[in-house]
Amino acid sequence: MQKYLPLLILTIFLSSCGINKKHLKQNLSTSYQLSPGMSKAEVEKIMGQPAKSDFSKNVEEWHYCKTGMGSDEFIALFFYEGNLIEKLNYTVTLADARGATGSCEKFIKMGNYREPSQVLEIRMR
Template sequence: MKVVLSILLIALLHSCGVQQKLSASHKLSPGMTKADVETIMGSPTKSDFRKNVEEWHYCKTGMSADEFLALFFYEGKLIEKLNYTVTLADTRGATGSCEKFIKMGNYREPDIVVEIRMR
């Protein structure tokens, strides 16, 4: 009986999905380093690198939709953040880890990088 309950508990916890704290993204600002961002947001669910731009993705599963945060770094500095949602309708009813619904971008290097320094 204990084995059955243990298996059911593990299955229940496994199905809870990903619960990253996307609300902390308001603390992010352009120019932050990857280390600064990771301190605030934790490790990304998925990352990718294209040319000189690195993408980090965070996600939070929900009952009817998953929430996502995409962060873009150029030369190790945060240059943009993008929030988006994927609903059950978008996935045609498919559920599971939000990692499989991440939208990887075709982000390109910026034409110009402006550095803002606080005095």
Template structure:
């Protein structure tokens, strides 16, 4: 019985921070395919022109919060990542996904060359 309890606690705690462990592998300039390979399918996708935002969520393993990551894309490439948490109790973290505020999107730097 003691071993089963320890195994259960280990499994619960091993899920903690998995968004941190995954999202640290994503870099600016990565493609959507690279993000899919690292993070899996997003829980939410929103578009505006060439801008796109993917949201991922994970329940904090019973610690009373939901953890979120927003990956920002411009023209199919990662331009930045934002995080937020929700402490509202709920069945699923998907219920607290926020609508994207496009003013929060990272600025896109364009290279200007003289001809």
């Protein structure tokens, strides 16, 4: 039993960190294949499931994330009436996240995130 103790401690430590491998390994480089007008199903086939999705005033927003050592990279995709209308790349740095990065869920819409003007116009209608 003692020889397995270090492995048990490591397993407990890693699981307590709240690491979600699905979100940490999202492949953002495939986003070049996206184009306006694509359906949500077409986007999901290319990008996979989003780390988080939101819906506000007729616009659905999907966020994808890739965590890093000093910053986290994000892509926000905006859908109107089920079709892709806009893509936004943004980054969250250590300074933005108050000294801690590595969490897709905690830092969505932080850093240099700015809602695109086309999305703002639709939401203001």
